[in-house]
Amino acid sequence: MKIDLFDFHLPEELIAQTPLEQREASRLMVLNKQTGNLTHEPTFRSILDYVKEGDCLVLNDTRVLPARLFGVKSETGAKIEVLLLKQLEGDTWETLIKPAKRVKEGTVVSFGDGRLTAICTGESEHGGRKLDFRYEGIFYEVLDSLGEMPLPPYIKEQLEDRDRYQTVFARETGSAAAPTAGLHFTEELLDALKDKGVHTAFITLHVGLGTFRPVSVDSVEEHDMHAEFYQMSEGTARLLNDVRSNGGRIITVGTTSTRTLETIARDHGEFKEASGWTNIFIYPGYKFAAIDGMITNFHLPKSTLIMLVSALAGRENVMHAYEEAVKERYRFFSFGDAMLIL
Structure with missing residues (x-):
């Protein structure tokens, strides 16, 4: 299957550069996965009209690290940008570095006038670097004071309020990017869902390198997904089985919650307490075992995310919906509008 099947014209001005003032103010497109029919709702809060008592929304409670660091090489003073991707062991992390050619094994990088230092211990997969960090105190507190939110490269604007790149239910620190479909929810909306009898369940998937990697092959089947850590509690598994x-x-x-549930259903045949690493790649032809519907944002052309959405709702339905989204000037990507597929 050629990746060009998932291409479409996306005007650059439709890639949302900043979040809306109110999380629920995003627009909502509803796609019927059976018929392909589309409904346009003025705000995300209209989600209340499409869920029923006894349904369950599954949310990813991962918390984004302020994982972008700016430092200098200790020897030369050359500027280095580091993006933390995955904690490997202890204080050793897999990272992306710009410019990577300046950082070789043994290179020392200093951040915040030496409050944090790192030594390169070798290369990692996909051209990354392994860095071993040194600091005094608690690593996440140092990182919180020195790091910036790792916004995707398509977003050029600075984020004034870093909490807008966190969901209101973020708890488990470890992501290199936000599970952006969850950014539309407020505490008030979650309460309204509960009042309607809709369950909410939480899983964790720490978003990693795959979010930043474009598909660089011609055929979908040749793409290699990067592994990401997930976990599901016994309570969530029990709730989902009851639902x-x-x-x-x-x-x-x-898509992160989707990939987690489908991984567990594939590996265990049911919902159960589980944790591990998943590199599941969902594209058309995949048979879903865990979910009935999905809330998602509008994704970029030829991305693994639009392929996953197409697997659930059908490629022709999704590509038509995206044509309509462009025509109706929906906002795309992390800070953009939402789609509900049922």
């Missing part, structure tokens, strides 16, 4: 047995729908919030 399924009682006839409720399981609706994931975002």
